[in-house]
Amino acid sequence: MSKKTAKAPAKKSPKQQPAKKQASAAAKKKSSKPPARKRGPTQAESADKFALYQRSVQSPGVDIEFFDAEFQKHRGRPPLSVREDFCGTALFSTEWCKSDPRRTALGVDLDGPTLEWGRTNTLAGAPPDAVERVTLAQADVRDTSLPAVDLIVAMNFSYCIFKTREELRGYFAAAHENLVADGAFALEVYGGTEAVVELSDERELRGGLTYVWEQEKFNPINHHTLCHITWKFRDGSQLYRAFTYDWRLWTLPELGELLREAGFSSVKFYFERVEADEDDDEYLTGTGEFVEHTEIENQEAWLGYVVALK
Numbered sequence: 001m002s003k004k005t006a007k008a009p010a011k012k013s014p015k016q017q018p019a020k021k022q023a024s025a026a027a028k029k030k031s032s033k034p035p036a037r038k039r040g041p042t043q044a045e046s047a048d049k050f051a052l053y054q055r056s057v058q059s060p061g062v063d064i065e066f067f068d069a070e071f072q073k074h075r076g077r078p079p080l081s082v083r084e085d086f087c088g089t090a091l092f093s094t095e096w097c098k099s100d101p102r103r104t105a106l107g108v109d110l111d112g113p114t115l116e117w118g119r120t121n122t123l124a125g126a127p128p129d130a131v132e133r134v135t136l137a138q139a140d141v142r143d144t145s146l147p148a149v150d151l152i153v154a155m156n157f158s159y160c161i162f163k164t165r166e167e168l169r170g171y172f173a174a175a176h177e178n179l180v181a182d183g184a185f186a187l188e189v190y191g192g193t194e195a196v197v198e199l200s201d202e203r204e205l206r207g208g209l210t211y212v213w214e215q216e217k218f219n220p221i222n223h224h225t226l227c228h229i230t231w232k233f234r235d236g237s238q239l240y241r242a243f244t245y246d247w248r249l250w251t252l253p254e255l256g257e258l259l260r261e262a263g264f265s266s267v268k269f270y271f272e273r274v275e276a277d278e279d280d281d282e283y284l285t286g287t288g289e290f291v292e293h294t295e296i297e298n299q300e301a302w303l304g305y306v307v308a309l310k
């Protein structure tokens with residue numbers, strides 16, 4: 001299974017990478033004026049942005065398989081307790097606990113309504129024995145009073161809300177403090193030549209739904225970037241900029257340096273293996289397999305994980 005994400009690897013994967021770049025002027029004009037409504041709510045009005053988010057950009061199964069294998073390789077034991085930082089609707093935490101009866105998860109997020117959506121939707125759909133092992137905390141990820149765990153994960157680039165070295169190092173140091181002695185910390189990362197330009201990428205999902213990743217602004221001086229997610233529906237309606245991200249796009253060397261400064265003993269970089277697309281050799285397709293590298297060729301877009309060992 002290839003990984004879904006807000007951004008995408010090289011030229012690519014049907015799941016991750018939007019097929020089209022830059023909507024044409026004609027398409028933009030069309031989408032700004034939906035067809036006349038017949039009756040009842042539009043598809044956008046009936047849609048749930050959190051459910052769409054989970055479907056469009058989260059692949060917890062791929063993440064869990066990778067974390068489990070890497071942790072076992074470096075620590076010689078399975079990771080059992082996880083903390084999902086910026087957990088939002090707690091999909092990763094829930095899937096983690098569903099995947100093994102010994103596993104526990106602590107989901108941490110500042111936003112009460114988002115956590116509540118997770119309780120009444122993500123958790124409500126899980127088996128009771130797994131639900132019992134998920135704890136959700138409305139807290140700051142830098143809160144060091146949280147219990148220590150084997151593995152802390154920060155998925156979908158949420159740590160990019162920290163825009164200064166001091167803030168990001170502070171977060172990393174708090175994570176370091178809240179890990180057990182042989183714990184590990186994993187961050188999801190994106191980059192590539194297309195990560196630093198303004199663009200709008202579209203990816204078709206099943207059911208006539210289109211996911212749009214928009215990089216509205218990128219400032220090369222401080223790497224601040226303003227991005228949005230929009231969904232377009234078959235009936236012409238859209239959930240325009242349903243989510244907005246005001247981030248600093250951190251580079252891999254900066255992340256490595258700050259993780260070491262925060263006390264981690266070793267930092268490893270993993271990238272998704274890609275292969276030629278069967279239907280179009282201009283495109284590369286993600287395989288869902290992540291491999292450690294110390295050197296890679298830069299691509300238009302890449303996805304990866306940074307894993308820091310305590």
Ligand SMILES: C[S@@+](CC[C@H](N)C(=O)[O-])C[C@H]1O[C@@H](n2cnc3c(N)ncnc32)[C@H](O)[C@@H]1O
Nearest residue numbers: 086087088109110111114139140141155156158
């Ligand atoms: C992009 S969403 C989370 C996505 C999810 N982790 C995923 O894998 O797709 C970012 C979340 O971070 C939360 N957040 C922002 N700053 C935070 C902080 N300092 N501590 C905890 N949560 C925070 C927001 O409330 C929001 O729900």
